[in-house]
Amino acid sequence: MGEQEKTKKLSMWTVVLLTVVxxxxxxxxxxxxxxxxxxxxxSWLIVALLFFLPLSLFIAELASVKDAGSAGIYTWIKMGLGEKWAFIGTWSYFVSTLFYLQMVFAKVPVMISWTIFGENRFTDDSAHLLPYMSxxxxxFLTYVATKGVKKFSKISDLGGKLTLAITVIFIVFAFVGLATGKPSQTQFTAESLMPTFDTSYFATFSWLLLAVAGAEVGGTYVKNMDNPKxxxxxxxxxxxxxxxxxxxxGSVAVLVVSSPExxxxxxxxxxxxVVYETLATNFGLNGKIIIRIYALxxxxxxxxxxxxxMESPLRALFSEVPEGAFPKVLTKQEEDGTLKNALWIQCAVVVVLIVVPLFGMGGLDAFFNTLTDLSALSSVPAYAMLAIAFFAFRLKNKKSEFTAFKSKAFALVVAGLAILLAVLGYIGAGLDYVVWAESAKEATILTIKTYGGPILLIAVGYLLRVWCLKNYAKKQEGK
Incomplete structure (x- = not known):
């Protein structure tokens, strides 16, 4: 029995790839x-060292607390800030993912087109097909997700290994080309490497913060791991x-192979x-074949x-909330922690978000477009709260089995810097929208949407929680 149980666990490398992919x-x-x-x-280097690495260390330490739960970001925020803030942070994280999914499904047909034809066939004439495919x-992918993490972790395992392989191959061949006399397509000078600290730079830098954040994804699978601590x-x-x-x-390699223009x-x-095709052509290879392999x-x-x-944010939101915080249909779990009902309900919401604009349902179309705008920065509060939770955790001298920062003072400084970057990222990500607005009225509307949107959506989630808990309490009293 013990050996059988062990074979069902996820390996360390599987969780690495579940995070990387x-x-x-x-x-x-x-x-x-x-x-x-x-x-x-x-810019990537600064973000990796000052934001991504600290967040990852916070997560590693919080996940190593004795008797820690298995709901990832919800549990970690709860350790430092309590249940209420854990809900707010996780709801914010969930909302951002929900609207992200609405957009990403349209990317897969384009990838398949590159795989089969060696080009993007979904241009102006065929673009109308993408929503149907989405x-x-x-x-289909919801159905796959309902089969459980152990099943699709095999896909992630394979995909992760292949992704790392083609990235390493690209980097190696880019530098081999440089070493064998192929000139760099970009001139690297102190001046060109120095960012221009204008609003466009700060807006882009802010989105870099969100591009590297992701260590929390693997956290929802802690209890499925072998020897998780x-x-x-x-x-x-x-x-x-x-x-x-x-x-x-990778950024250096890309700039060596192709110019930004x-x-x-x-x-x-x-x-x-195009970058992969250029690299292949530089070495006398058939670029169309290389593109197809890369696209596959x-x-x-x-x-x-x-x-x-699709799976991870649902686990984070619904796995360990207090009983009654959501309808039971959403929190029902399978033995392995899979939330089948929640996955299908999420799928229904995403399908509605895709279909309504497709049929041009007037006011509803505008409403859903507004919701998408409101959710643009919704993941930032979650990362800020995670850093604040770690700050509070160490400030209270709480202990974990793994300690990322031996010095309490240093831990607080690093956490404080991550919090500051998250706040600046929240402000910076919307700067371009506001600065380049055509009128004061448009700038005001964009400011309210961009910065007020996450606050509004968090408020809606919190009121939903309060309403559900009150109803649950009434039912309990009536028993």
């Missing part, structure tokens, strides 16, 4: 090269290193494919990533 994206490198040029390299993918902190460290390294060195001309959807790997990895993003 949804967090790292090669497209993030090309997008930010377009926005920042060579200045993207030090609905199918939402339903020992292996989870290791998994967090390894995942952090791999993601940070890939973004920093060339990448910008390719467009956001197709830039990563990207498709497998993305499918795994989207399943994790």
């Amino acid at each position: 949804p967090t790292f994206g090669f497209g993030n490198i090309t997008n930010n090269v377009v926005a920042l040029g060579p200045a993207s390299v030090p 609905v199918f993918l939402a339903v 020992k292996n989870f902190p290791k998994a967090v460290f390894i995942a952090t290193f791999l993601i940070g390294f890939a973004y920093v060195i 060339t990448i910008a001309n390719a467009g956001v959807k197709d830039a990563a494919y 790997i990207l498709t497998i990895t993305s499918v795994a990533a989207y399943i994790v993003w």
